[in-house]
Amino acid sequence: MTSIAIIGAGLSGLVLAGQLQNSARVTVFEKSRGVGGRMSTRYQDDYSFDHGAQYFTAKTPEFRAFLEPHIATGLVQEWHPRLVTIEHGTMPKELDDTKQFYTAVPRMTSLCKKLSAELDIRQQHEIGAIDRLETAWQLTTTNGKNAGAFDWIVSTAPALQSRRILPDNFRHRRELASTKMAACFTLMLGYARTSAIAWDAAKVVGSPIGWIAVNSTKPGRPIGHSLVVQTTNQWAEAHLESPKDEVTTGLLKDLTELTHQDFSGATYMSLHRWRYASTPSPTGASYLVDVDSQLAACGDWCIKGRVEAAFTSANSLANVLRQELT
Numbered sequence: 001m002t003s004i005a006i007i008g009a010g011l012s013g014l015v016l017a018g019q020l021q022n023s024a025r026v027t028v029f030e031k032s033r034g035v036g037g038r039m040s041t042r043y044q045d046d047y048s049f050d051h052g053a054q055y056f057t058a059k060t061p062e063f064r065a066f067l068e069p070h071i072a073t074g075l076v077q078e079w080h081p082r083l084v085t086i087e088h089g090t091m092p093k094e095l096d097d098t099k100q101f102y103t104a105v106p107r108m109t110s111l112c113k114k115l116s117a118e119l120d121i122r123q124q125h126e127i128g129a130i131d132r133l134e135t136a137w138q139l140t141t142t143n144g145k146n147a148g149a150f151d152w153i154v155s156t157a158p159a160l161q162s163r164r165i166l167p168d169n170f171r172h173r174r175e176l177a178s179t180k181m182a183a184c185f186t187l188m189l190g191y192a193r194t195s196a197i198a199w200d201a202a203k204v205v206g207s208p209i210g211w212i213a214v215n216s217t218k219p220g221r222p223i224g225h226s227l228v229v230q231t232t233n234q235w236a237e238a239h240l241e242s243p244k245d246e247v248t249t250g251l252l253k254d255l256t257e258l259t260h261q262d263f264s265g266a267t268y269m270s271l272h273r274w275r276y277a278s279t280p281s282p283t284g285a286s287y288l289v290d291v292d293s294q295l296a297a298c299g300d301w302c303i304k305g306r307v308e309a310a311f312t313s314a315n316s317l318a319n320v321l322r323q324e325l326t
């Protein structure tokens, strides 16, 4: 049976692995301790924070069909936030967004956890090198461990990371190089008492902050009042190397001025820096495949920095690879 190594256990790696597992011997390598990549959740005591993806849409029939069984079991549910736009010096304005917002329950990671259940996943395996042997590709981790030899390699790591690890003869290196991803900071705040804000999520205009969500209003979350504050990509790119304390203090000040609420006294506070959060300049192809070398890459960055795009990219590549394997 053909062997395939998939690098990355975010949604695209897990969807791809799930769709190929009856056609090949599939192994997934993930550098972190858990699965989910940017669909991730931080939780402690009564608080939980989806600090990457906030919600997802399901516009295509393929993604809707994929979600259907998970919606049926309640693992994926709709979130109906009271949504507003806010900017400095004005009152929040109600926003009538007709999109359906979906989230995994009880955490954003829960969907990826479910998808990973039947797969061969090697966590805490950061792939550092892919070398050609006579008849296969040899994988080596960043700490020098031999991770095995495989017929096919697919990277689902963000574009720049895929470019670093895929061999020089991968014919789509130019597309990887031209794909641009952008950063984001997420500030997570937990409070013993509910704040007085009268909305569940806000799109922010004209501020370093781009989005605020009361995470505890999503279905199935623990009761602790949990706020997720995300910066715009432009602001994060400009402040990428700023000390974390400085970023936290600046965001808290801006949050207070925007909402006219007192956000001191958090019983949980943490800042996460995403180096590759969204994709202002995607590849423009649904996936990248080099059949001669048996190398490929996919991920949200091929199409758009969105959960649904990660699915579409992996699903399209799976269709092509299944044909190659037969």
Ligand SMILES: Cc1cc2nc3c(=O)[nH]c(=O)nc-3n(C[C@H](O)[C@H](O)[C@H](O)COP(=O)(O)OP(=O)(O)OC[C@H]3O[C@@H](n4cnc5c(N)ncnc54)[C@H](O)[C@@H]3O)c2cc1C
Binding pocket: 007, 008, 009, 010, 011, 012, 013, 029, 030, 031, 032, 035, 036, 037, 038, 039, 051, 052, 053, 054, 055, 056, 057, 125, 126, 127, 128, 156, 157, 158, 161, 165, 184, 186, 230, 274, 276, 277, 278, 298, 299, 300, 301, 304, 305, 306, 307, 308, 310
């Ligand atoms: C702050 C933020 C907010 C967002 N908000 C939304 C939103 O509201 N709605 C929406 O639809 N989308 C949102 N997104 C985007 C969404 O999270 C992504 O589109 C989606 O999760 C991408 O999935 P993926 O599998 O393609 O990539 P990832 O989730 O990035 O998966 C790649 C995986 O590869 C692993 N990896 C990388 N290098 C290696 C290596 N060398 N060896 C082994 N493993 C490796 C990583 O650890 C990671 O787990 C947001 C993202 C961020 C960061």
